[in-house]
Amino acid sequence: MDCVKTATRLKGSLCHRFIFFTICLSSFQDVVVLGMTPEMNHFSSLSELASPPSTGLFQPIEISPAVIPHYPFPGESFPPMYPTFPTTYDPVLTGKCPVNFSALSDIMDKTASDCSQPLAAFVGNVICCPQFSSLLRIVRGYYSTTTDKLGLRNMTANDCFSDIISILASRRANSSIPNICSVEPSNLTGGSCPVKDVATFEKMVNTSKLLDACSSVDPLKECCRPICQPAIMEAALQISAGESLISDNKNIVGGPNHIDALNDCKGVVYSWLSRKLPLEAANTAFRILSACKVNKVCPLDFEQPYEVIKACGNLTAPSPSCCSSLNAYIAGIQKQMLITNRQAIICATVFGSMLQKSGVMTNIYDLCDVDLKDFSLQAYGQEGCLLRSLPADVVYYNSTGFSFTCDLSDNIAAPWPSSSSMTSLSLCAPEMSLPALPTSETLGSPGYRNGGVDLLVPIFLFFVFITLLY
Structure with missing residues (x-):
């Protein structure tokens, strides 16, 4: 049973529109993970962000209700995308730690x-x-x-x-x-x-x-x-x-x-x-x-987008070559990690500022239909998943494996920086903002950030569950 058939059988069971994103993996095989280090410049500091657009995107983002699907047909045998996971085991401890x-x-x-x-x-x-x-x-x-x-x-x-x-x-x-x-x-x-x-x-x-x-x-x-x-x-x-x-x-x-x-x-x-x-x-x-x-920092690594700059410079109308280069670049970003909706706004602004500094002044996000979710992990060409800005957990079900909930920030256009001038970016509404307080970060310590990752072998994203209900 493929994902389309599964989605069809679920259609009409609810009155609201939900997006379910469930990732199940066939086995706990060895995984090789490498940090993706940018070859050129890396842009992630808020001090280097362009001015936020004058739209409502930068108001506090509403968080959608959490919905995690179970396997919908318990009376039937599990299809291949619902694998059997290994059982837990008793760990071997040092016997020297005094913590119970x-x-x-x-x-x-x-x-x-x-x-x-x-x-x-x-x-x-x-x-x-x-x-x-x-x-x-x-x-x-x-x-x-x-x-x-x-x-x-x-x-x-x-x-x-x-x-x-x-x-x-x-x-x-x-x-x-x-x-x-x-x-x-x-x-x-x-x-x-x-x-x-x-x-x-x-x-x-x-x-x-x-x-x-x-x-x-x-x-x-x-x-x-x-x-x-x-x-x-x-x-x-x-x-x-x-x-x-x-x-x-x-x-x-x-x-x-x-x-x-x-x-x-x-x-x-x-x-x-x-x-x-x-x-x-x-x-x-x-x-x-x-x-x-x-949520204050974009965790993605951006390599210098030479091909995008070459194809999209001085652009005034939609260009197949520009959008092709942009999509190819973003496809590389989509292999890194899942990010939150607020991180996606920052990442889109960071990358847009990066392009503006290199001479791409036209809003190519709009011309090429780039959405916020395009900056998060994709699976086999399916829609991306933006995690919610508030803390969320991964949930394990015996039938479906490891699952988590996507935010319903469906097709929100990625924000293009309003100018090439660099200012700090705030995702707080004006009435919620306060002057910056002294922190260890402002005193010189490195911020909390994890680099991007690239999955080599052998992990497979078996189940991307996206249902549009009307």
Whole structure:
């Protein structure tokens, strides 16, 4: 039974129009994933973006209801696109990690699903890595409840990190998560932060204020009118300021600088919060804060589009050669990863600015019918899927495999920059915007970003489920 027949049998069963995007894979075979490094210039900094178009695209995007289909015909045998997945197994642990992982089983299951072996490379930037980062913060917080330490010692961190990866892999997760997310065992430690114990932390920080700000993070307001983020930064600044009082690094060659200490102290603050908040509340809050960060940056890699520039320069009317070159270039982008609707707006603006700087001044997105979804992962020439801007999870069903929901930003035209002048881009409505707050990023630390990936062998996207219901 092919996808078209399946879609036909479903047509008319609902009164609204939904787009379902379900990816199932035939087996957990070995996957080779390579980072796609641009040969020429890479444009992803918001400081290099062109002015946003004067349309409503840059208002907060409405999020569509989540709908994940089950196999629609349970009475019939499963077709080939519904494969049988291997069972889980008991992991082999080091026996040296003092953390009781059974108490964190639900969070471990969620992380394993979000970082599933076949999908982790495609959803790492938006789903897997934010959830894995949240898991590590929760592990540190749980560890502190019995030790009063807000970070693990280096050797203990190595053992616990190894156990975490082993447990996740035994639950169908990709064992390459550390590489996909650029995470190391040191993320479980306090690093160079001078304050690593609960007692000292609570003496130096207004913990009531911190807890009030981060106990309940509003997913619709936090990214534009932050409350928890500045509270975390304030606490990190307070405990990192004690560095000079605790140890003198001036005479240590290669000693940690203040930026390193500030970033590490933010991790300590997260550990304290996860110690105080219920597990699910902490995970939800941390995922929302991650979403605020990842939705500010285009995660795609753009190579210099020489052929597009050559074919589309000085264009005033539709041109087959221009659109052919543009489509060929975008087809390469579509092999990288799934991105959110907000990231797609930024990516379209980044690429448009890149073309404008090279002399392509005509809105070729409009001439060639380029939509936002064209910047996300495609499967066998089918429609692309834009993930929602709010945190989402991958769901595993025995019948359908790993599934997730696409946002219903159907055929929204990709925004062409209004001019070649470079300004910062905001996806917040004017009434929701506030002056930028000082963060570790503005102080010089690298932003959270994962590069694009190219799938080599042997993964197959068996099932692209797109239904148009009227």
